[in-house]
Amino acid sequence: MAEKVTIKKKHIVMYIGSLNKGGAERVMCNLAEYFYGIGYKVTLATTYLSDDEYELPHAAWKVLKSEDDENAVKVLNPDEELRYVDLQGGEPMGIGRIFTALMPYEKGNRAQNFHRRIEKLTNAWERLKPDIILSFLGKNNVMALQSALSLDIPVVVSVRATPSEEYATLGLKAAVKVLFPAAAGVVVQTTGAMDFFGPLIRNKCRVLPNAINEEFMAHNVVPFEDRKKVIVSVGRLDDNKNQKVIINAFSYFVKKHADYRLMIYGDGPTRDLLERLCGKLEILDETGKGADGKVTFMGSVDRIADRICESEIFVLTSKTEGMPNALIEAMSLGLCCISTDCPCGGPADLIKNGRNGILIPMDSDVKMATNIFHALERLADDPAIARKMGGAALSVREEYNPDSVNAKWKEYFEELM
Template sequence: MTGGGKLRKKHIAMYIGSLNKGGAERVMCNLAEYFYSIGYKVTLATTYLSDDEYELPDAGWKVLEDEDDKNAVKVLSPDETERYVDLTGGVPMGIGRVFTALMPYEQGNRLQNFHRRIQKLTNTWERIKPDLILSFLGKNNVMAIQSALGLDIPVVVSVRATPSEEYAGTGLNLAMKTLFPGAAGVVVQTNGAMDYFGSLIKTKCKVLPNAVNEEFIGHDIVPFDERKKVIVSVGRLDENKNQKILINAFSYAVKKYPDYRLVLYGDGPTRDLLERLCRSLGILDETGKGADGKVTFMGSVDRIADRIAEAEIFVLTSRTEGMPNALIEAMALGLCCISTDCPCGGPADLIVNGRNGILIPMESDVNMAMNIFHSLERIMEDPTIARKMAASALEVRDKYNPQVINEMWRKYFEELM
């Protein structure tokens, strides 16, 4: 029996840095809502309270404006600004929340802080008594395993990006190799990611791909012939996402097809650099309202499905990816998709080259930009090919349906608890 005040199934704790709006955070929030909906007790353990978090319909907590509320609990934001929450002010018996950041008075030097964070996590697990701990991302995974040593609680860690990137530092890589064999399970998103690990860890690996977000599954599909001549890219503006090769490719394509425009959704540290590149090429949309033959920077936005549903082409230019949410979602909306064939194989798991999209081999930035240009040219010149690829892309709606992927997670967890 479930619901407010009624007996629930086993207890799953989910550990991540924050619920800030990112791909891994969204997957964890979706899993929290799913397991709660089928009767599990769920607690989200985060280090910080971010300023821009995903909202969970069944959240058992409420963010407060100040400390005057009698139920206010002091927590920290990522920049260590003091924030306040009411941990029982949301849905009664809803998804729980605990915070594990060291408060300023608890902090010492770097080594002391690491050990104190481990101890704080251990104290958290002893207090909330989960039947299973799920951790996402890098250092969090190492800390989750170490903090649960001796507690007889199975820990499942999830590697969300390319393992060689997620565990790039010498110390973190050594900790991963030492501790991961002691995990109950290691979730990866692609077979390529699993192949990174040695035999001791590989035996613990389980491939669980991302699901298509419900927002995209339920969205109307715009007929290809009614789409706008718009190319879109969705993602953080940074060196790994490598949007400059798309901008360079577009600068060539627009000379032949001036009625197309490029729209970039997302923000990040390379935005100024990318805008300067567009300005130097004479293709920056200075108005920000959209213009043929120009590149428009939209920043971070909500309801991305509504914004890209009428576009014709989606391009992903990453150097590395796990299972890219943005690519799955664009395919689910019937966009004609182009992606770099980057490690650890997420795009290649999604795209059969030439059938439901186009894969760009990993080469120099110059070569990749030219290959993207030729791929854009191919789509723009031949609507028949584009229409067929876009129609085939829609098959991800079934293969990566949330019900299918969530059921895979449920069966996996029940084997471990």
């Protein structure tokens, strides 16, 4: 009788701060589900359990409401408040999860905490014995490399935003120079991002763009003539996303085009400031129903594709971006897109100016608002141009198709393993 041969699954550990609803976190969740779906063992290593996380269909864990459950494990949220989770309470043999925050009783002074965090990660990698570690974002990448230096485990670090922003301090810049040469690979989202690094690290770089979310790929494209006179902005409300630029542009635009409205999706620290600006400009929609000539703040919502699919125009006003998910997704729905041509080149990789969207040169906020106002005027006054650009934008469905992008990640990982 032939001896039964057991083939060990390749094991990928993916490391990030939390699964909070952000762009990088969504990409990691999508990758986790993809690799799990094709037969890999996948474990997510996060520092924290966020209170607003993406839900994974094949998660092996379950979040608990209290510690009364006999399987409750104490973890921390990003504010370092206690939360509870059953690490085996989800799908059997599903995507695993570990937490790496230092608990209050584990803490010492600042230097001790750094070494203890590194030690905790090293112990986790030794216990999990992955075939490869994928890390996302800034300090996480530094921690992943430092903690795996003594181990024979390839580490891939992924820079998700403009590198000069993600590694802005002298300490982080020094850590990049010292530790990134030890990485098995460095994933960036745009060719422009590679220029931040010296030749040694640049040779390790691989451009792997974001895939379009399945929700958007599965969504029907609304014919342009059936769309509503709605301009949308989607993203965290913060200084970098710079939504005050579109608000100022819209305030002039509606003087001639009062039948349009601006709907802003997302939440964040600048929301109060933006609402006050709209109030000052007398364009704040206080009904919350999307009144003509007004700006409505929609907050953070689920199923964003359903919300924006009937809109005509999408505007991104960021100061910096990696490969902006919101822009790719809007293009995949056939919206006519306007974006700042911000570093490190993500929007310019997506938009061919005047063909499948409009790029706004980086300048002062006043100048960019003026240029966006003129772009909105052009599109509203000539719907044929808007229709043509929206139709051309649909080509992202092929180039950034999840099957195609995920296959590139798989090919890359198998090279390194």
